[in-house]
């Protein structure tokens with residue numbers, strides 16, 4: 001059970017990375033280039049939101065039910081336990097909230113420039129958090145097994 005959910009959570013990270021670059025590119029170029037907010041902009045941000053919510057759900061299942069790092073009795077002094085029990089969850093939930101807020105505020109304004117601007121700022125902030133959190137543990141492109149081996 002954990003293996004499947006962990007694999008989905010792990011692979012979904014790559015989809016999120018691609019989608020977040022896609023949204024950032026479209027929103028910044030739309031904002032700076034004073035372009036119309038078109039259907040593809042909406043689709044890109046919707047895809048990112050769905051992936052982020054899926055990641056949140058998979059993460060919560062692991063956090064509360066299946067992960068040895070967060071459900072076992074491993075000590076907080078272990079850097080991986082501390083990372084997953086405290087740092088990963090709090091930072092990633094904040095990132096998902098920022099992605100959600102960006103989309104919510106975008107929907108509330110009728111102005112194309114404001115839609116691009118809000119999407120650009122909130123999504124970029126979320127991306128910085130996600131990239132920093134993954135990079136600090138070697139998880140941006142690699143797997144947990146590889147990162148743990150390097151850390152030893």
Ligand code: HEM
Pocket residue numbers: 006009010013016052055056058059060062063066067068069070084088089092093095096130134139142143144145
């Ligand atoms: C955009 C959001 C997120 C990204 C990109 C992300 C990414 C990752 C990655 C790359 C791993 C290592 C997977 C592996 O190779 O084994 C991981 C593990 C984990 N994540 Fe996330 N995560 C996100 C959000 C969350 C959230 C919100 C939670 C909790 C609510 C969470 C809980 C966990 C847990 C518990 C593990 C460790 C699983 C294990 O026991 O091996 N993640 N995450």
